[in-house]
Amino acid sequence: MSKEIFSPATLPPPVGYSHVAKVTGTLVYVAGQVSSDASGQLVGEGNLEAQAEQVFKNLKLAIEAAGGTMADIVKMNVYLVAEVDQAEVPKFRAVRDRYINTANPPASTLVVVSRLARPGWLIEIEVVAAID
Template identity: 70%
Template sequence: MMSKPSKEFINPTGLIAPGPALYSHVAKVVSGTIVYISGQVPSDASGKIIGEGDFEAQVEQVFANLKIAVEAAGGAMADIVKLNYFLSPEVDPADVPKLRPIRDRYLNVAAPPASTFVAVSRLMRPGWLIEIEAVAAIDG
């Protein structure tokens, strides 16, 4: 007997199509443990900003930090069901697409998490260009 998947990613008709592997409108958790991950920023364990002024380097550090966080909870990046992106006004909108190839190396692009992407007036620390928080659903 096949077990029921613990997560379903759904893009219902009647909502704008998110495009291939961009995000899912709905992430339904059927079973497992829910883990909330605080907004991760482009700093290393010592608090040093990584990639000051370099959007791609900061995105890389943020996803590396998300990976550390979800693995500390016993999960994997594929367990992330929701991402919330917060973008600093210092980021040129033309640079935003550079985020996707980095993100795609970390996430399951066949079943991308539900996502929200907002531009904010500022992030807490000067020099941070992006912050990302996550929710994961870990099987077991």
């Protein structure tokens, strides 16, 4: 398995993500994770920071179950509900930065959506990991 994560100088400089993740080998796709605990209960109702923490815990559990680590994430898609104030986004980023490789962050997309599948969920994240 080899992976190269980079941002070409010909693209705008990224902040907190990389533009390109080139992978040769085994890819693991992790379904969108939300702020539910192992029993299915919502964690952090109305609190983006608490929900982001639970989402990243769930992502970590899923990737470790596949034999990888959070440093193996090469692509991340984040879905945030529109009711979340943009001033709250730095709280999400602070949680994210405790879990990902900030020196070489994954290629990422953040999308604002009208709602998620269950009322109360504020954030959902899906990832792709390249595991050796």
